[in-house]
Amino acid sequence: PLPERFSFTLEHSPLGSMATRDIVARAIDQNMKQTGSTHVYLVTAHLDRAHLLNHFPTIQDRLNRHGLELGVDALPVAPAAHYVVGGLAVDSIGRPHARETGQIIPALYAIGEVACTGMHGANRLASNSLLEAVVYAARAADHIIESNIPEGNKGLPAWRADGLSDLVEHAPAMNDRAALRTTMSQEVGIVKRNDRLHRAQRRLALLSDEVDMIWKKAVPSREIVELRNMTLVGQLVIEDSLSRTENCGLHFNADLDPA
Numbered sequence: 001p002l003p004e005r006f007s008f009t010l011e012h013s014p015l016g017s018m019a020t021r022d023i024v025a026r027a028i029d030q031n032m033k034q035t036g037s038t039h040v041y042l043v044t045a046h047l048d049r050a051h052l053l054n055h056f057p058t059i060q061d062r063l064n065r066h067g068l069e070l071g072v073d074a075l076p077v078a079p080a081a082h083y084v085v086g087g088l089a090v091d092s093i094g095r096p097h098a099r100e101t102g103q104i105i106p107a108l109y110a111i112g113e114v115a116c117t118g119m120h121g122a123n124r125l126a127s128n129s130l131l132e133a134v135v136y137a138a139r140a141a142d143h144i145i146e147s148n149i150p151e152g153n154k155g156l157p158a159w160r161a162d163g164l165s166d167l168v169e170h171a172p173a174m175n176d177r178a179a180l181r182t183t184m185s186q187e188v189g190i191v192k193r194n195d196r197l198h199r200a201q202r203r204l205a206l207l208s209d210e211v212d213m214i215w216k217k218a219v220p221s222r223e224i225v226e227l228r229n230m231t232l233v234g235q236l237v238i239e240d241s242l243s244r245t246e247n248c249g250l251h252f253n254a255d256l257d258p259a
Helices: 021-035 049-053 057-063 130-148 170-188 192-219 222-243
Strands: 041-043 075-077
Touching: 021 041, 049 057, 049 130, 057 192, 130 222
Parallel strands: none
Antiparallel strands: 041 075
């Protein structure tokens, strides 16, 4: 018999695994939490193997490392962070505005995954990011040319390094990065709850202080800059999640679910 009729995703939607990605991701997340497993299985043995290999050669290349084959083996899968589906709120030509005042930030444009345009709706639509990037890149370029924006005469500040030493031990930064990823994945994941969001908020506040201590003592490196930026982005994601008052697509908080 075909495996579709036995899929646990049918408990969440009559479309089963063909439902929208937010529904399927939450179904997988719930199943993993109920079973204590780190994954579920994607069954492909009933599908045409030659067709799969022709359409998904990159996936098969990755599976080769684990001795798995499309169209033959059950594949362990789990939801993962994909794209941010949001970011700097921009107008129709890609200009972001300040959150506090709502005023357009002059001479700044945000295009692609860093921008929140509304073109995706409440779910990230496959291939829509490419269309979005092309459309907003063209609009921003046209606006820059038409506006004849003058070049700024403000020089960049000097790279802050005088009087600082190289980072001798990288372990603290590595541990902080691992802690950040674990907290965001477990507490600010697919299905959120307010108590876990507040716990994550407290942890990232402490982590931010720790990162700032490293930042002030050591010469800035890629690892430190990335960790500092990642911590800030995490705090903003948590803040935005706590401010939501309704569920919409992949933005889901179980404490807001009327069911």
